[in-house]
Amino acid sequence: MVYDLIIIGSGVAGMSASVYASQYKLNHLLFGETPGGQGILAGKVENYPGYVSIPGPELMQKFIEQVKNYGIEIKQERVGGLAKIKAGFEVKTNKEKYQAKTLILAMGASHRHLNIPGEEKLIGKGVSYCSICDAPFFKDKMVAVIGGGDSAVTGAVHLASFAKKVFIIHRRNEYRAEPTWVERLGQKKIEKILTNEVKEIKGIEKVEGIVLKNPYQGSQELKVDGVFIEIGQVPSSTLAKQLGVELDERNYVKVNPGMATNISGVFAAGDLAAVQEGILFRQFVTAASDGARAAAGVYQYLQGKSPTPSWGSRFQ
Numbered sequence: 001m002v003y004d005l006i007i008i009g010s011g012v013a014g015m016s017a018s019v020y021a022s023q024y025k026l027n028h029l030l031f032g033e034t035p036g037g038q039g040i041l042a043g044k045v046e047n048y049p050g051y052v053s054i055p056g057p058e059l060m061q062k063f064i065e066q067v068k069n070y071g072i073e074i075k076q077e078r079v080g081g082l083a084k085i086k087a088g089f090e091v092k093t094n095k096e097k098y099q100a101k102t103l104i105l106a107m108g109a110s111h112r113h114l115n116i117p118g119e120e121k122l123i124g125k126g127v128s129y130c131s132i133c134d135a136p137f138f139k140d141k142m143v144a145v146i147g148g149g150d151s152a153v154t155g156a157v158h159l160a161s162f163a164k165k166v167f168i169i170h171r172r173n174e175y176r177a178e179p180t181w182v183e184r185l186g187q188k189k190i191e192k193i194l195t196n197e198v199k200e201i202k203g204i205e206k207v208e209g210i211v212l213k214n215p216y217q218g219s220q221e222l223k224v225d226g227v228f229i230e231i232g233q234v235p236s237s238t239l240a241k242q243l244g245v246e247l248d249e250r251n252y253v254k255v256n257p258g259m260a261t262n263i264s265g266v267f268a269a270g271d272l273a274a275v276q277e278g279i280l281f282r283q284f285v286t287a288a289s290d291g292a293r294a295a296a297g298v299y300q301y302l303q304g305k306s307p308t309p310s311w312g313s314r315f316q
């Protein structure tokens, strides 16, 4: 059997794509090793429209229910290979082979870890990989941001509007972020610590402090309540590369504003995708939007310029 569409990834992007594919009546499969993806790691989510505050796993459960409501089961199989065939594409999992006319790649990304003592144990207990997501939970607290690129520097500036004090610690002697953002580190609440590294995160039930490699103002220990590790993401793009999908210099899948890749019939969405010349913004709301647009792209690809659904505007 040749499906209209196979979606790889059951995070927010993949599940949103599935909901829209169901509404477009596309005969599709949804694969994902971890239903909910990164979403199940989020503590409280307070920036997804429609929910004032909801734990990440609970929000993901609602997505899963919505997918199921259309009769789609998430296949918890690991996709290990993709190939171009006459009918479209072949998807090889650890169990079987499947065929589809189109693909949506939504394999997401993972945050780089420092791999230092205390880090894993304190994730969600003061250790965070997302300043934009978790800053409001650190109102009037002491926090440290680790990293020197755009996400670390913009994260530190964002945190400064909540926290009492923000240390931004980078192992090099200058920050790599855009100069206009680096300038904004000059504000009173932010303290720059360069040519230094964090060796350990201390705390039992929650983060209590960090240990630096070199002393800072006479001490190797800093008391903080939160540690934001912003040293980049690793996109899960191996499968895409295998198929000849074009990646950008950071290994994200390049897509146009319609979420189409360079390969006809292959679309990408969510944290894995980088809309060319778009803002790099990796959130639930953007992943959901990407998934919806990718499904609309698939519909358009399969149907040509056929009549549009009543709730949408006509495709251009």
Ligand SMILES: Cc1cc2nc3c(=O)[nH]c(=O)nc-3n(C[C@H](O)[C@H](O)[C@H](O)COP(=O)(O)OP(=O)(O)OC[C@H]3O[C@@H](n4cnc5c(N)ncnc54)[C@H](O)[C@@H]3O)c2cc1C
Pocket (backbone or CB within 6 Å): 008, 009, 010, 011, 012, 013, 014, 031, 032, 033, 034, 035, 036, 037, 038, 039, 041, 042, 043, 044, 045, 046, 047, 048, 077, 078, 079, 080, 106, 107, 108, 109, 110, 111, 129, 130, 133, 134, 236, 239, 269, 270, 271, 272, 282, 283, 284, 285, 287
């Ligand atoms: C701790 C934490 C807290 C966060 N908090 C917030 C927040 O408060 N607000 C917010 O907006 N954003 C938050 N984010 C960011 C948000 O989680 C992501 O932007 C979003 O989940 C990305 O969704 P995605 O579907 O693109 O990818 P992912 O969630 O990464 O999903 C990828 C999916 O692909 C599957 N997969 C990958 N490879 C394969 C394969 N080979 N075969 C089968 N399946 C595969 C995975 O199992 C998973 O199901 C947070 C992130 C983290 C880590």
